[in-house]
Amino acid sequence: xxxxxxxxxxxGALVSANSRLVRVAATATGSEESPAVWRTLGVLRDLGPLxxxxxxxVSRVTQPTMTKLVNALExxxxxxxxxxxxxxxxxxxxxxxxxxxxxxxxREELTAAxxxxxxxxxxxxxxxxxxxxxxxEAGLDRADASVGRxxxxx
Numbered sequence: 001x002x003x004x005x006x007x008x009x010x011x012g013a014l015v016s017a018n019s020r021l022v023r024v025a026a027t028a029t030g031s032e033e034s035p036a037v038w039r040t041l042g043v044l045r046d047l048g049p050l051x052x053x054x055x056x057x058v059s060r061v062t063q064p065t066m067t068k069l070v071n072a073l074e075x076x077x078x079x080x081x082x083x084x085x086x087x088x089x090x091x092x093x094x095x096x097x098x099x100x101x102x103x104x105x106x107r108e109e110l111t112a113a114x115x116x117x118x119x120x121x122x123x124x125x126x127x128x129x130x131x132x133x134x135x136x137e138a139g140l141d142r143a144d145a146s147v148g149r150x151x152x153x154x
Contacts, residue, residue, distance in 0.1 A: 014136070021114065028113035031106070036061065036069055041078065041095055041103040047144060049082060049094035078102060 026035065036059065043058050044050065050058065056066035070093050073079040078099025084090040095103075121129075 014132075022110070024117075025110040025114040029106075029109045031109070033106070034069075036065075037073065038103060038106055040066075040069055040073065041099050044079065044093065044095035045100055045103060049092035051084060051090055051092055055093055073099060 022035075039059055040055065043055060047058065052066055052070060053063055055070070056063045059066060061069070070079060070081075074081065076098070078096055079093050080096050081091045082094055084092045
């Protein structure tokens with residue numbers, strides 16, 4: 001039975017498996033959309049409106065790259081820039097309903113592409129996955145809260 005000493009290796013395996021899962025699913029959908037688009041919309045959904053520099057940092061891209069991405073998303077009406085209530089000189093980027101709908105549709109497409117790869121899952125496996133998701137979300141919510149943000153921030 002694993003113990004706390006095994007946690008770093010287990011978390012590493014989860015991150016690796018998740019990356020692989022997303023890569024396989026994205027390939028199966030045939031989507032040519034940049035993963036950065038979905039990552040950016042996901043960050044904005046999870047953390048709420050962010051300044052461009054903060055969005056770039058969280059998304060792990062340069063500010064010029066994020067500026068270009070936000071400009072393209074703004075043209076599609078998937079995001080909008082709004083005044084920062086904490087600093088009238090600054091702007092925040094927020095996800096728009098069209099962008100969130102596109103993100104939801106993409107995730108449904110990913111799910112439809114990847115679910116058939118797991119036909120052997122029984123009720124115990126499904127319960128284990130549900131528990132794993134709950135544990136991961138709780139830890140990630142704590143991480144969001146530690147930087148003063150949470151899903152409830154929206």
